[in-house]
Amino acid sequence: MWLINCSNYTLEPNEIDGPDAKPYLILSHTWGDEEVTFKEFTKYLNTAVEKKGFDKIRGICQIALDHGYNYVWVDTCCIDKSSSAELTESINSMFYWYSKADRCIAYLYDLQPSSGSFHPSKDELRRCRWFTRGWTLQELIAPSDVVFYDRTWKPRGSKNELCDVIHAITDIDKDTLMWPGKLPRIPIARKMAWAANRNSTRIEDKAYSLLGLFGIFMPLIYGERERAFIRLQELIAQKTNDMSLFAWRDIHYDRSQTEYSGLFANDPSWFTECTTIARIYDPVIPSPSWIMTNAGIEITTALDWSEISQGYRLYLHCTYSGVDADQDDDPLVLSIWLRKTSSGFVRYKPNEVCLQSQSKTRFGYSSLLSIATSLTQRELSDVVRFYHPQSHLLNSAISFSWKDVASPELVCHQTYHPQHLWDHQQRCFFTSSHSRFIGLVELQISNAWGNQEWKRTCWILCGLMMPTISQFSEWAETSEAGLRPWVMVIKQNDDGSLGGLEGHKYGDLLDPFRLSTIGHKLRARFGSEPPTAGDCVLRYDAQRCLEVSALILSVSEQLQKGRTIEVIIVKSTIS
Numbered sequence: 001m002w003l004i005n006c007s008n009y010t011l012e013p014n015e016i017d018g019p020d021a022k023p024y025l026i027l028s029h030t031w032g033d034e035e036v037t038f039k040e041f042t043k044y045l046n047t048a049v050e051k052k053g054f055d056k057i058r059g060i061c062q063i064a065l066d067h068g069y070n071y072v073w074v075d076t077c078c079i080d081k082s083s084s085a086e087l088t089e090s091i092n093s094m095f096y097w098y099s100k101a102d103r104c105i106a107y108l109y110d111l112q113p114s115s116g117s118f119h120p121s122k123d124e125l126r127r128c129r130w131f132t133r134g135w136t137l138q139e140l141i142a143p144s145d146v147v148f149y150d151r152t153w154k155p156r157g158s159k160n161e162l163c164d165v166i167h168a169i170t171d172i173d174k175d176t177l178m179w180p181g182k183l184p185r186i187p188i189a190r191k192m193a194w195a196a197n198r199n200s201t202r203i204e205d206k207a208y209s210l211l212g213l214f215g216i217f218m219p220l221i222y223g224e225r226e227r228a229f230i231r232l233q234e235l236i237a238q239k240t241n242d243m244s245l246f247a248w249r250d251i252h253y254d255r256s257q258t259e260y261s262g263l264f265a266n267d268p269s270w271f272t273e274c275t276t277i278a279r280i281y282d283p284v285i286p287s288p289s290w291i292m293t294n295a296g297i298e299i300t301t302a303l304d305w306s307e308i309s310q311g312y313r314l315y316l317h318c319t320y321s322g323v324d325a326d327q328d329d330d331p332l333v334l335s336i337w338l339r340k341t342s343s344g345f346v347r348y349k350p351n352e353v354c355l356q357s358q359s360k361t362r363f364g365y366s367s368l369l370s371i372a373t374s375l376t377q378r379e380l381s382d383v384v385r386f387y388h389p390q391s392h393l394l395n396s397a398i399s400f401s402w403k404d405v406a407s408p409e410l411v412c413h414q415t416y417h418p419q420h421l422w423d424h425q426q427r428c429f430f431t432s433s434h435s436r437f438i439g440l441v442e443l444q445i446s447n448a449w450g451n452q453e454w455k456r457t458c459w460i461l462c463g464l465m466m467p468t469i470s471q472f473s474e475w476a477e478t479s480e481a482g483l484r485p486w487v488m489v490i491k492q493n494d495d496g497s498l499g500g501l502e503g504h505k506y507g508d509l510l511d512p513f514r515l516s517t518i519g520h521k522l523r524a525r526f527g528s529e530p531p532t533a534g535d536c537v538l539r540y541d542a543q544r545c546l547e548v549s550a551l552i553l554s555v556s557e558q559l560q561k562g563r564t565i566e567v568i569i570v571k572s573t574i575s
Helices: 038-043 054-066 084-100 122-126 135-141 163-170 174-178 180-185 188-194 227-239 377-387 469-476 506-510 512-526 555-561
Strands: 002-005 010-013 025-028 071-073 103-107 146-149 155-158 277-279 290-293 296-301 312-315 318-320 332-341 344-348 354-357 367-371 397-403 410-417 428-430 438-447 455-465 484-491 533-539 544-552 564-573
Touching: 010 038, 025 054, 025 084, 025 135, 054 071, 054 103, 084 135, 103 135, 122 163, 135 163, 135 174, 163 174, 174 180, 188 277, 227 290, 318 332, 332 377, 344 377, 438 506, 438 512, 438 564, 455 512, 455 533, 455 544, 455 564, 484 544, 506 512, 555 564
Parallel strands: 025 071, 025 103, 103 146, 344 367, 397 564, 484 533
Antiparallel strands: 002 010, 002 071, 146 155, 277 318, 290 296, 296 367, 312 332, 332 344, 332 354, 397 428, 410 438, 438 455, 455 484, 533 544, 544 564
16 A cells, blocks of 8 residues: 655555554545545646645645654545556455554544534534545444544544444444444444445445445456446355345335346445344254355245245345344244246345244245346246236246045155246246246155055156147137147056156156156157146055046136146046
8 A cells, every 4th residue: 555654745655564564544535626646646746736635635644743643545646546456456455454544534524613512413414425425434434543523624523432423323333333343243234224325426336335344355347337236245145144135125116117136236225224134043043055156046045935925035034123122032034025937036026125023934945046136037037927917827837736635544745846947836837938848746645654565656747839720729819829738647667667758767757857858759759739638547455546637727727727737636446
């Protein structure tokens, strides 16, 4: 870093962690007209001293000399912004540089001289532009010693002395203001909320000015605009499993926008309601872990299925401080809505955050989920086609309707493949409206009392095909012309082969690559007449059997229910 020598107004390098590191004061201010640049300070000092911005340099140098220091750092002229490498290093190091300064001088050019009380009032400080800027947030938090000066360079109080007033203006925790070392223990969303109402000249600086608060280092790409804030959240997500990162709400949402989004916020202002976010520790529910992928976040957790018509709830392991003070046994917890797509999940209703008692949360089983961090056009198209009937529902999914086994002595268990295309909540496969789709339901029927000697398995295969010309005319009458579903039922023979799938064995059905190949062979076999029904007989004992049948609903019924396969299992006697 470069430091200004207050005795002769020259710049000198400083190895901040080296044995010969120089003690220094650091300036925090808001930029105005005629700021002095690095080039002007080093090459044209004679003319630079005439600029308005030099008054701030002169002012902090005098304060440093008065307090026994000979070096100061000022961001306007101590960074060579013509060097992208130096600019990147400086911005990534700035929080650290402020924390290492012996004292930070916060110059408030719009704070009038004292006319009475030495300390300024809350209203006086709130009107200062310094409390509205993005960069000054870390400049307030990082140094342990901050002294505020008014426009005449008179001291008006330190951060510690004005702690209550600053807390009231900024919502920053008093403990964090007094002891910056506690910053890593603050929830992500709460730190974001501190920046929610602050502005910056460049859109990218909304993200870059927060790097130090989260201990993040990232390259600067001016011109990426809102993408900078997304990149910041991606890097934060790689360092922590603090789910308050997803507790934002789109406060600018209106009905003309899509109801879907990714997991990451577009702007710090979306965290404006998170100033009291607190994490919840539950010794039974494990804290989730996740990894960032090119498709979003892969997270191992359980979703809440309590309101099927809305979607799934993602439990965020956090709440608002104080709301559950009297409910330790049944805390109020935050969650957000998700909906399923063919590639995973997307956020639903980004303008809402749910708060409900944990006892009302109905968790499914924990599993590995893929959630989009930013919404792609494919994911948006997928979720809109499925959840909105007016947008070609029949081309979006294949649902299943089950008739229960009419016997208390039997248990029927279903598993679905490919698992990533099955939505347990809506009981359907996402087909992506593609003729290469093929889905498999494994149906295991066993004795209710655990008799392992009696266990039968069959499989229901389904997919899509283009209808023939004659069939197409039938579909055209529905205004839902498109791919036609097919279904077949197969079972395992005594020799281990699969009836109806010669050359294939059980394991082939569970491998998505081999299953896709099976689908290709079946479509070629069907030709122009794909099956709309299938059945098989499973022997139950010497005299009894189960008849499993699957039938695709008629076109007229599909208009009401969407593409649906009705599965019926009945008990009968062997003749």
